[in-house]
Amino acid sequence: MLPAGPESTPGRRYPAPMRVTVLAFASLGQTLGWKRREVDVPEGTRADGLLAQLLAEAPEMEPHLARLAVAVDGEVGPRTAPLRDGGEVALLPPVSGG
């Protein structure tokens, strides 16, 4: 529950924020200037919603978006994957081990 500010509408129920840990690897981490960050998102946010929120803050990540795999809680999956409070979202550029 968000604290009621002077502009809040009395009686309106705000969605409780969730806090997720976002990990940005390789060139994406370099572009963003961070590798790990806690991010607050509205309850019910999916991976694609988080990406949109991050993009709004950091338009410079746009060229990376199409190439990223997204792992929610360690599992690579569709961008429609739901997030959970306390969960982890890893943004994974194409890999190059070996």
Add this chain to the structure above:
Amino acid sequence: MAHAGLVEEVIDVGAVSATVECPENGAVVLFVGTVRNHFDGRAVQGITYDVHAEMAAREITRLVAEEEAAHDGLRAALVHRFGPVAVGEASVVIAVSSPHRDLAYESNRRLLERLKREVPIWKHEHYDDGTSTWREVEPLGGAG
């Protein structure tokens, strides 16, 4: 399972090989991937490996377990470095033993190719002129 995972320190190649050796197996194939001093005509000083440590360890363990489960008697080990790795040092060591050589050769190659496609590890190449490049090659499953 013999040995599978990520290490920060120099890999003891003989120790990795020893984990797959057994009297029933007449072949051990060992792959040692090392950091080379050039890429695309540029002089390379070294590579820093970025990893999603938890996922990468789990995926490496899975690859090795799947390979062992698919072939009777086969034993496999795969160890990959993370952090800075100097030219000439091993970044990855894969050892496979099997009763006969054909399977050991095939399996070792398959593990390397799957490692390159399925495990969240990234090369950050550092060049002699002070610049660097992230090598980003194989999209992980589900990307895009």
